[in-house]
Amino acid sequence: MSSFEYDKIADSGDAEKLKQILTQCFIGSSEEEEKYFQAVGLENFRIIRQNGEIAGGLAIIPFSQWWGGECISMAGIAAVGIAPEYRGSGAALALMQNTIREIHNRGVSISALFPAVQKLYRKVGYEQAGSFCNWEVKTENIQIHKSTLPLTAVDSNSEILRELYQKQASLNNGNLARNPFIWGNIFQNQDSQPVYTYLIGASDNPQGYVAFAQKRTDVDSLIQIRDWVVLTPEAAQSFWAFFAGMRYSYRSHFVNANRHDSLARCFNRSYDFDIARTKSKIKIIFPLDVADS
Numbered sequence: 001m002s003s004f005e006y007d008k009i010a011d012s013g014d015a016e017k018l019k020q021i022l023t024q025c026f027i028g029s030s031e032e033e034e035k036y037f038q039a040v041g042l043e044n045f046r047i048i049r050q051n052g053e054i055a056g057g058l059a060i061i062p063f064s065q066w067w068g069g070e071c072i073s074m075a076g077i078a079a080v081g082i083a084p085e086y087r088g089s090g091a092a093l094a095l096m097q098n099t100i101r102e103i104h105n106r107g108v109s110i111s112a113l114f115p116a117v118q119k120l121y122r123k124v125g126y127e128q129a130g131s132f133c134n135w136e137v138k139t140e141n142i143q144i145h146k147s148t149l150p151l152t153a154v155d156s157n158s159e160i161l162r163e164l165y166q167k168q169a170s171l172n173n174g175n176l177a178r179n180p181f182i183w184g185n186i187f188q189n190q191d192s193q194p195v196y197t198y199l200i201g202a203s204d205n206p207q208g209y210v211a212f213a214q215k216r217t218d219v220d221s222l223i224q225i226r227d228w229v230v231l232t233p234e235a236a237q238s239f240w241a242f243f244a245g246m247r248y249s250y251r252s253h254f255v256n257a258n259r260h261d262s263l264a265r266c267f268n269r270s271y272d273f274d275i276a277r278t279k280s281k282i283k284i285i286f287p288l289d290v291a292d293s
């Protein structure tokens, strides 16, 4: 079997070929892939070739992550895709081995990704470190109706949102120090639905925020929580009361991501309404400090 060569994108021909492969791998459209490439930046993609032909590639996205109150460098691995005709021949393994070597040589402390296939990433040293889930709550079941803090509409570009998020993230191991790519995704309209953002608490002493979109389906009206920060029990109570206030017009809402516990922990008592896990994925992580061991 001939060996693989690891490379950066050299020219527009390479870029087009990788876009085609990733569009097929992730069942996307060429417009979506184009947008994704622009958001990530061509310089952050890597490819694997065999006999000079591109077999697949991935993106290395520079992040920082909070651990023990310290913000450390992290390489997020995304869009790992190998063209069908090259699969099963070790192409992805060669791509990942080279990627780990590169980011270790750059001095990056840690790497994380959401795997579709655990075996591949375990073979190069990643291990399971967390999970990401969607939670669903029926608004009519929320039994917290009394808000103790005001909620005020706020612009999604407001610096206060970034400050509040950083306060919360620095207290939680594994939370991202978000870059513009992540912030952009949160507030990006989906299905032409705007994202509404509310500050929780007085403007001179905000204690959190919530950002959400609304969606009408054939049977339901849904609220999709895109992001939130709750720093105090009062903020958590006001968060829930805000959505309980929508119980006559909306049947359910989704709490996206794995920080649902932070909302629950703010209370001294347990929730008396059901929260169902609707979708989940595993996050795995690789400490690059031990890449050579």
Ligand SMILES: CC(C)(COP(=O)(O)OP(=O)(O)OC[C@H]1O[C@@H](n2cnc3c(N)ncnc32)[C@H](O)[C@@H]1OP(=O)(O)O)[C@@H](O)C(=O)NCCC(=O)NCCS
Binding pocket: 025, 026, 079, 080, 081, 082, 083, 086, 087, 088, 089, 090, 091, 092, 093, 094, 114, 115, 116, 117, 119, 120, 123
């Ligand atoms: C997942 C994918 C990248 C694997 O590429 P590949 O080149 O076929 O993988 P490799 O041949 O290098 O396999 C490396 C190891 O992973 C394992 N593996 C690969 N695909 C697997 C799968 N679908 N399920 C379970 N294990 C798998 C292989 O068995 C191999 O381990 P082994 O040597 O012990 O048998 C490829 O199938 C793909 O592009 N899929 C579509 C996009 C996708 O899902 N990407 C993953 C995003 S996290």
